[in-house]
Amino acid sequence: MRRPLHRRPAAAAAVLAALLVLTACSSEGTGDAPKAAGPTPTRSAAVPDRQAEAAESAGPSASASASASKGPVVPDAQLKPVTGSFTEKEKKYLSGRVPVNTDPAAVLQTGQESCQRIERTAKRDKDAAIGAIVAGDIPDAEAVITHLCPAQQPLLAAASTGFGEGTVEAPKAGSYRALTTNPACAWQALGADGKVLASGPAPGAQGPVRANVPAGTKEFTSSACYAWVPA
Known part of the structure; x- marks a missing residue:
């Protein structure tokens, strides 16, 4: 007597399920990590950042290296690029600014980029360039301008007569103007007894x-x- 045909699919399904279980167990035993669905993005896919690249090539922070280093520095006699040579003005700028194990060319590049920033800003708005120097947005601006872009000395001279926001002790009496259009700018002058001698704008x-x-x-x-800066 023949068995009913409708039972065969059920038996086949059971066998298939058992095979799948065995296959899964054997694959777990191999220790292979699952593969990623697609390629992993690399840093080269990002938008290039030349200043960040210069900082990386310098080792320590390039912005920190722009100012005179507070730690061990490369002796002046050893300030040599991999190829070529530094000019006398470049050497004077680098003196005391190149931390040990740092490429002096990368530190120089940071200073040169600061010069370029000052020059570009001054072409559009001299007040903006002066303000950036006064506010300290250009690290070590005096050394940068003196040794690397002396043509910008007039900006440095103008900045030396001003001061940044915050608290200034015993400022020179006179009229000053703020290098901003921020409507929130507010100020006050205090006497020796702490009384307000004068105050100005904000709000509106x-x-x-x-x-x-x-x-x-x-x-x-x-x-x-x-x-x-003086008005």
């Missing part, structure tokens, strides 16, 4: 902000004003 200030610093001012404080 419009146009350039000016401050008249009276004689005898002990402290001048400001916020959201970026930088000040």
Whole structure:
């Protein structure tokens, strides 16, 4: 007597399930990690950042290397690029600024990029360039300009007469203007007894902000004003 045909598919399914279980167990035993669905993105796929690349080639932070190093530095006699040579002005700029185990050419490049930034900014807006120097946005600007782009000395001279926002002790009396259009810029001048001698704009200030610093001012404080220069 023949068995019913409808039982055969069920038996076949059971055998197939058993085979799948055995296959899964054997694959777990190999210890192979599952493969990624697609290729892993590499850093080269990112947008190039030349300044970041210069910092990496310098070892320590390139921005930190731009200023005179506080740790061990490469002796002046050993300040030599891999190829070519440094000019006398470049050597003077690098003196005391190249940490040990750092490529001096990378430190020089950082300074040169600062010069380029100053020059580009000054072409568009001299006040913006002066403000960046006053506010410290250009690291070690005095050395950078003096040794690497002396043509920008007038900007450095103008910046030397100003000061940044925050608290300034005993500022020179006179009229100053803020190098910003921020309507939140506010200031006040305090006397030796802590009394307010003068104060100015915000809220809702419009146009350039000016401050008249009276004689005898002990402290001048400001916020959201970026930088000040004589008016």
